[in-house]
Amino acid sequence: MAFDLVTIPCLSDNYAFLLRDHDSGKVALIDVPEAAPIIAELTTRGWELSQIWLTHHHPDHVQGLADVLERFPARVIGAKADVHRLPPLDRKIDEGDSIDLGALEAEVLDVSGHTVGHIAFYVPKAKTAFTADSLMALGCGRLFEGTPAQMWESLQKLAALPSDTTICSGHEYTAANAKFALTVDPENPALISRSKDIETAREAGRPTVPSPLSLELETNPFLRPADPAIRATLRMPDATDTEVFTEIRKRKDQF
Numbered sequence: 001m002a003f004d005l006v007t008i009p010c011l012s013d014n015y016a017f018l019l020r021d022h023d024s025g026k027v028a029l030i031d032v033p034e035a036a037p038i039i040a041e042l043t044t045r046g047w048e049l050s051q052i053w054l055t056h057h058h059p060d061h062v063q064g065l066a067d068v069l070e071r072f073p074a075r076v077i078g079a080k081a082d083v084h085r086l087p088p089l090d091r092k093i094d095e096g097d098s099i100d101l102g103a104l105e106a107e108v109l110d111v112s113g114h115t116v117g118h119i120a121f122y123v124p125k126a127k128t129a130f131t132a133d134s135l136m137a138l139g140c141g142r143l144f145e146g147t148p149a150q151m152w153e154s155l156q157k158l159a160a161l162p163s164d165t166t167i168c169s170g171h172e173y174t175a176a177n178a179k180f181a182l183t184v185d186p187e188n189p190a191l192i193s194r195s196k197d198i199e200t201a202r203e204a205g206r207p208t209v210p211s212p213l214s215l216e217l218e219t220n221p222f223l224r225p226a227d228p229a230i231r232a233t234l235r236m237p238d239a240t241d242t243e244v245f246t247e248i249r250k251r252k253d254q255f
Helices: 035-045 065-071 148-159 174-184 189-203 213-219 228-234 241-254
Strands: 003-010 014-021 027-030 051-053 075-079 091-093 098-101 104-110 119-123 128-132 166-169
Touching: 003 035, 003 166, 014 035, 014 166, 027 098, 035 065, 051 065, 051 098, 104 148, 148 213, 148 241, 166 213, 174 189, 174 228, 174 241, 189 213, 228 241
Parallel strands: 027 051, 051 075, 075 091, 128 166
Antiparallel strands: 003 014, 014 027, 098 104, 104 119, 119 128
8 A cells, every 4th residue: 555654843843744645645643733844744645634633632732723724725534522621623432433545544542541532543555654742652642631540542553553653642741751660660771772763863853753652562661561570660560451550651641
């Protein structure tokens, strides 16, 4: 399946993404933190915009929408559960719905936790998931609205995707997430190696997003509350996965 995936740095540490189906030439924009870099990327590539997929209502994911639409009219798609606080939508979607982008199809997942009504988009033929502030590179979003149990359920959905899925998350938080991850999983060789790679990448000004799901499963403590080493570090050998996840999230909030 021929497609293009473009990562666009926005604001101080946000990312937007463009997904283009080669067969049809149709292009989707996932989240709109800032209009100028998105408009510049589309203009440079000579692409028109077909659809805009919104993951959640926070301003740093939608605030560039009006200016992008003025230059590139497109259908705006977002969660029905979040319609009362999203910009006006052309299509309202729920978990289980799908979105056609030429030969590509995106499956909609409810990944509430960071917010209630947060959604992710999984595109099987592109082996890509757009997770914004649910599953992040070496982390997960802060729980502004949802419960730890909700977020853990959401992360389990994403962890169950094929391990060769590319995770397109919403922020360049990976270096800070790595420092925290090492406090709860200090002996993990894959995490130690990844932390060094992240440091090298950031010193060179390279993004650490997207990331492979396989690497998140090896190194992201928020996906690994069942791991005996993490449980030993937390002194929670007999706790449930939800309880361990809750403790990891609490520690990250205080880190």
